[in-house]
Amino acid sequence: MNLYSQPGHIDQIKQTNAGVVYRLIDLYGPISRIELSKRAQLAPASITKIVREMLDAHLVQETEFQDPGSRGRPAIGLILDTLAWHFLAIRIQPGQITLTLRDLSTRAIQEDRLPLLATPEKPLLQTLQDIVNDFFIRHQSKLERLTAIAITLPGLINAASGVVHRMPGYDVEEMPLGETLAQRTGLPVFVQHDISAWTLAEALFGASGGAQNVIQIVIDETVGAGVISGGQLLHKNGRTLVEIGHTQIDPYGQQCYCGNNGCLETVASTGSLLNLTAQRLPSQPESLLHDAPLTIASLCSAAQQGDRLARDVIAGVGHHIGRMLAMMVNIFNPQQILIGSPLNQASDVLFPAVSSTIRQQALPAYSREIQLTPTAFNDPGTFGGAALIKDALYSGSLLVKLLQG
Structure with missing residues (x-):
C-alpha cells in the first residue's frame, strides 16, 4: 500500500x-x-x-x-524486531467479543472469545473496560511491551475520536470507547468499523496486497463496503463509512429497519435471501432444499448441485450487488473487487452474476479489466485490529510513540 x-x-x-x-x-x-x-x-x-x-x-x-x-x-x-512488542486486537460482534494478544509480526500469542451480553445493570463501556482489564490480569505472564489496543466493531463510529455513536444490538449512544480505554490503560487506542478494518486487512495481509484501488463488498447479515483509493483506506480517520446497504434499490420494496423502502440490505443480505428462498420453496417441489434445514450452507450446496431455485436466488443477489458495484466502478475505477461472504461457497453462481451486471452497466473502459476475487479471509477475526496497528506503524503515527518510549 x-x-x-x-x-x-x-x-x-x-x-x-x-x-x-x-x-x-x-x-x-x-x-x-x-x-x-x-x-x-x-x-x-x-x-x-x-x-x-x-x-x-x-x-x-x-x-x-x-x-x-x-x-x-x-x-x-x-x-x-517484533517478538517482544505486543498489542491487543479486539473484535466486538453482537453477543460476542474476541481478544487476541499479538506481537508486531501479527502472530497470535493468546486469544479469548467471550460472550458479550447487553444488561441494564452495567453500561457496555464499563463491561468492556472490565473485560480488557481481566484479560491483562489473566495473561499477565505472557505480556511483553504493550504498544496499543485496536478495536473493530459494527455501527456508526468516529475513527478519529474513538467515539461509538450507535451500535447494533446494544444500547449505545456517544460512547467514548477510545478515550476511556486510553485513559484506563495508558495505551494508544485505535477504533474502526469492522468492514473498513477488514478491507485494510485484505490490503495488508490478504487478497488485495499491492493494489492501489480496491472495492470490497461484504454480503452477510448486513451488506457493506470498504474502499482503498490511491493506496489509502477511504474515510479511515473519520466518521464516514462507504454506506451501500441502505442505498435504495427498489422504491416499492420491503421497508428496511433504517426507515427507507427497498434498501440493498432488504434484497441482498443473507437473512433476506433465506426469507425469499423460504417463500418460493413451496412452489418448487423438486428442489433439493426440501431435504435439509434451510441455511446459507445448504443453499450454496444445493446451488452447486444444480438446484434451480438455489441458483436463481443467489444469482438474484449477484445482480443486485452488481448494479451497486457498477455505480461504484464508475466513481472509483478500481483494479480489483473483493467479495467477502458465506455465499462465496457458491462463487460459481454468485460471481458470474455480479460480473455480468457490472459489465452491462459500468463504463467499458473501467469494467473491462476488473478482477473479481474472493477475500482471503472468510472471517477476519481480529486481523482487522492487526491491520490498524500495522497501518499506524507504516504511517509513523504509532511508530514515533514507540521511538519516544
Missing part, C-alpha cells in the same frame, strides 16, 4: 520518513542501509539516524545476509 503523506511541518516529516523506513524493512528485510536509502529516496545520513533510533528502541535488529549475486562476505542487513 502507498502510505506516504504530504507532511506540513518537521515533526510530520520525521514521522512519515520513519514510517516509510519501517515499512521497507518489513517488506524487504533483510535489507541494507544503502538499499533502504534508494527505496526510500532519503539521504544516507537520514537513513543512518532513523535506523539508529530504531535499533536503540529494539524495533529493528541487524543480521548478516548474502546479497544475491555476491560471492563476498555476508552483508549487514536490517530486519524487524
